[in-house]
Amino acid sequence: MESAETGPGRIDDEWVEKHFDHLSPELGRDLHATLARARSRCPVAHSDQHGGFWVATRKEDILRVAQDWKTFSSEDGITVPVPPGPPMKILPVTVDPPLQREFRQLTNPYFRPAVVSEWEAPTRDLVNRLIDGFIEDGSCDFMEAFARPFPGLAFFDLALHAPAEDLDEVNGYAIMASQLHRPEAMDCLMKLAGWIGQFIERRHREGPRGDVVDAVLAAEIEGRPITDEEAVGTIHLLVLGGLETTAGVLGMAMLRLCEHPEILAALRERPELIPNAVEEFLRLDGSFVCIARTARQDTEVGGQLIRTGEQVLMYWVSANRDEAEFENPDLFDLDRTRNSHIAFGAGPHRCAGSNLARMNLRIALDEIVRRLHxxxxxPGADVGFMSTFNRAPISVPILFMPGERLVAAHD
Structure with a gap:
């Protein structure tokens, strides 16, 4: 694992311990091996890159930071430096409790298991419509044909009740805005925000539908009516928080299924294990890689002194392969009985849409196992990854045995 050469861009022990660069393409290509090295050598290490920041890679230390919002704030930015974007406050991920709780209490009730379960039938119909679009061909780019369009189409329709005539257009904006490596991403991010603003105006004119949009528009924040800017930011996070992350897990899952056909065979034989498979995909192949917090006061994490104003970058994907927490952490184990992963984060900012994401992944995997053989x-596929913040494959070109469309799904 250790290279004989050192120098710029070369990952060696000194790089991991002193010069860790979260934006490095080399890190993106060798992410899990590098994080394993960090866990063993320097689980809380200071990097001199990008003005300096700390890197936490053990689950114990990451939970310490994520759960202590009084000491570690989200308000000064949710990541260490990233490419510049539009000045938009994405709520509530950029605020701390108690204000953060007010925003979360608006949306949480609309993503409870009982609510999400009502969306299962239309979600399955959507999954099969998308599979119908490529199943006769015997090949597709899985990311383009399924993984990226699926979560957005489901969310805009079922959660937001967006106009049917807008679904394809706004989902296209959201898909592109989620892919930060693309030059048109920022333009689509602004178009998405513009659509949300117009959608809010339309919903103000319409009667209530009893959904999360109504809850946001009728909200009071700190004793005053929510502003349009806050409403846009809240809905913006609901949209972007679950699109590329769910797409990324689906893409990584497909890569794993291609590399390990025995997993697919086991799930066909024992479909009752599909929920277990979802949890293992989330643990091993979660696309929500890392996030940062800023220390409000001097404190200690993992035996290291973190001073006021310093940032700590927490690697969720490292915590989920922590040898101290998981037996055979790199093994995909359908019979794993204890799977306390934190693929959806931890603490007050834990993903509000985890129930929806799990349902989407379970139904998608169920139909993929049933219909694709x-x-x-x-051959020669160049997958690549979008960034070191989101472990989403850019492209997953696959071959499979051509199958039949479910014509009934279109009747």
Whole structure:
């Protein structure tokens, strides 16, 4: 694992301990091996890159930071430096409790298991419509044909009740805005925000529908009516928080299924294990890689002194492979009985849409197992990853045995 050469861009022990660069393409290519090295050598390490920041890679230390919002704030930015974007406050991820709780209390009731379960039938219909779009061809780019369009189409329709005539257009904006490596991403981010603003105006004119949009528009924040800017920011987070992350897990899951066809065979034989498989995909292949907090006061984490104003970058994906927490942490184990992963984060900012994400992944995997056979990666496929913040494959070109459309799904 250790390179004989050192120098710029070369990951060695000194790089991990002193010069960790979360934006490094080399880190993106060798993420899990590098994080394993960090856990063993320097689980809380200071990097001199990008003005300096700390890196936490053990689950114990990450939970210490994520759960202590009084000491570690989200208000000064949710990541260490990233490419510049539009000045938009995405709520409530950029505020701390108690204000953060007010925003979360608006949305949480609309993503409870009982609510999400009512969306299962239309979600399954959508999954099969998307599979119908490519199943006769025997090949597709899984990211383009399924993983990226699926979560957004489901969310805009079922959670937001967006106009049917807008679904494809606004989902296109959201898909592109989530792919920060693309030059048109920022333009689509602004178009998405513009659509949300117009959607809010439309919903103000319409009667209530009893959904999360109504809850946001009727909210009071700190004893005053919510502003339009806050409403846009809240809905913006609901949209972007679950699109590329769910797409990323689906893409990584497909890569794993291509590499390990025995997993697919086991799930066909024992479909009752699909929920277990979802949890293992989330643990091993979660796309929500890392996030940062800023220390409000001097404190200690993992034996290191963190001073006021310093940032700590927490690697969720490292915590989920922590040898101290998981037996055989790199093994995909369908019979794993204890799976306390934190793929959805931890603390007050834990993902509000985890129930929806799990349902989407379970139904997608169920239909993929049932309908796609002899799945394999196309020879010479160049997958690549979007960034080191989101472990989403750019492209997953696959081959499979051509199948039949479910015509009934279109009747």
């Amino acid at each position: 002899d799945i394999r990666l196309q």
